[in-house]
Amino acid sequence: MKAYLSSGTLKKQVEVQITGSKSESNRLLILQALYPNLKIENLSNSDDTTVLQNGLLNNTTTIDIGHAGTAMRFLTAYFASRKGAKITITGSKRMQERPIGVLVDALMDLGAQILYLENDGFPPLEIEGDSIVHPKVEILANTSSQYVTALLLIAPSLKHGLQIELLGDITSRSYIEMTLSLLEQIGIKTTFSENCISVFPSEGIEDQTVTVESDWSSASYFYSLVALSEELSVTLKSYRINSLQGDAVIVDIYQQLGVSTTFNPHDGSITLTASETKLPETLSLDLTNTPDIAQTIAVTCFGLGISCDLTGLHTLKIKETDRLVALKTELEKLGASVVINQDGISVRSSGEIKDSVEIETYNDHRMAMAFAPLAVKTDICIDDCEVVSKSYPGFFEDLIKVGIKAEFKR
Numbered sequence: 408m409k410a411y412l413s414s415g416t417l418k419k420q421v422e423v424q425i426t427g428s429k430s431e432s433n434r435l436l437i438l439q440a441l442y443p444n445l446k447i448e449n450l451s452n453s454d455d456t457t458v459l460q461n462g463l464l465n466n467t468t469t470i471d472i473g474h475a476g477t478a479m480r481f482l483t484a485y486f487a488s489r490k491g492a493k494i495t496i497t498g499s500k501r502m503q504e505r506p507i508g509v510l511v512d513a514l515m516d517l518g519a520q521i522l523y524l525e526n527d528g529f530p531p532l533e534i535e536g537d538s539i540v541h542p543k544v545e546i547l548a549n550t551s552s553q554y555v556t557a558l559l560l561i562a563p564s565l566k567h568g569l570q571i572e573l574l575g576d577i578t579s580r581s582y583i584e585m586t587l588s589l590l591e592q593i594g595i596k597t598t599f600s601e602n603c604i605s606v607f608p609s610e611g612i613e614d615q616t617v618t619v620e621s622d623w624s625s626a627s628y629f630y631s632l633v634a635l636s637e638e639l640s641v642t643l644k645s646y647r648i649n650s651l652q653g654d655a656v657i658v659d660i661y662q663q664l665g666v667s668t669t670f671n672p673h674d675g676s677i678t679l680t681a682s683e684t685k686l687p688e689t690l691s692l693d694l695t696n697t698p699d700i701a702q703t704i705a706v707t708c709f710g711l712g713i714s715c716d717l718t719g720l721h722t723l724k725i726k727e728t729d730r731l732v733a734l735k736t737e738l739e740k741l742g743a744s745v746v747i748n749q750d751g752i753s754v755r756s757s758g759e760i761k762d763s764v765e766i767e768t769y770n771d772h773r774m775a776m777a778f779a780p781l782a783v784k785t786d787i788c789i790d791d792c793e794v795v796s797k798s799y800p801g802f803f804e805d806l807i808k809v810g811i812k813a814e815f816k817r
């Protein structure tokens with residue numbers, strides 16, 4: 408289905424309830440499987456969370472996790488460490504091209520039994536679970552932090568806990584910190600110094616309920632809308648001033664792009680309003696820690712008619728699609744000049760945006776959501792718009808709520 412978007416009358420004040428962070432939700436679901444007295448509130452309604460939840464029910468011999476990277480990686484470690492488990496985990500065509508060898512090697516070093524069913528280093532995997540007693544492992548940390556998180560999540564359930572040495576530069580570090588914070592929050596002791604993480608074993612945790620903060624990556628699209636529209640003001644719920652999500656850094660980034668954020672402590676909401684700011688000629692950012700907001704920022708800068716140089720993005724090549732190539736192709740259709748390299752993207756804009764362009768989304772929810780805010784400036788069509796359900800099924804309803812006009816056609 409295609410979404411034809413154009414600017415309607417944008418709201419001066421509107422409230423949007425985004426659901427829980429998919430990253431926090433998927434971590435907490437694994438922890439809940441290990442410690443069933445853990446209760447979770449404001450769980451994400453994303454496809455990625457649903458597939459992980461279904462995977463944990465484990466009443467079949469094969470799990471298809473679709474496009475969900477976290478579900479693929481976290482469930483692999485989970486089942487590999489459950490004695491008696493026997494399961495095949497597969498995923499979408501793209502998932503079968505997303506590497507998992509670094510995690511599988513680490514798990515095998517710990518004594519796990521995992522077979523590649525098609526190509527070495529890639530899903531599908533056949534896993535025979537067993538107790539892991541080995542206390543130490545090394546893992547490359549420069550490709551995906553999800554491999555590290557997968558180990559961290561099972562670590563407290565292992566007999567001796569786990570000491571993990573991270574090799575190479577650490578990518579997406581904020582997600583590793585999120586995992587450690589959640590472990591600490593439920594009562595697991597951890598340490599992280601230099602490149603060595605220790606997680607201490609824990610047979611049980613106290614009865615408790617953890618409320619997931621709403622998703623900051625999803626919030627980024629509203630920052631883009633406010634930056635581009637100048638008149639819209641949106642209140643998003645339910646957020647915290649001290650977030651565990653690295654993507655909360657958009658508060659500071661979008662300050663430079665003319666969006667100010669007010670935190671409302673009485674109801675845990677944030678209000679985004681356009682502020683008088685002198686825009687930079689070029690926005691230069693290293694996004695090594697927060698790769699998921701790169702597409703939003705690149706498109707906002709283009710829409711504002713300013714340049715951006717974004718670096719630290721080597722991991723974008725192995726996400727839902729090669730996001731650097733996808734961004735270049737689609738931004739150029741709109742009139743931008745774009746250069747990509749191994750690790751980043753530079754976008755130059757002439758100040759004009761071509762009208763009624765059809766944006767391809769390449770099975771990538773963030774391509775759809777990052778380009779949609781341009782509707783404030785020009786008519787735009789988003790191809791295969793259902794892709795948003797990977798992380799934000801209600802995205803288009805919420806877009807309509809803020810005043811964007813949308814027509815959907817097959």
Ligand SMILES: O=C(O)C1=C[C@@H](OP(=O)(O)O)[C@@H](O)[C@H](O)C1
Nearest residue numbers: 430477551552553579582699722
């Ligand atoms: O741990 C997580 O929840 C995630 C980690 C990041 O992946 P990488 O570590 O592969 O960059 C991020 O891009 C992804 O959307 C979610």
Ligand SMILES: C=C(OP(=O)(O)O)C(=O)O
Nearest residue numbers: 474475476477699726727
């Ligand atoms: C990269 C993402 O997800 P995953 O790697 O979990 O598929 C994302 O949501 O942007």
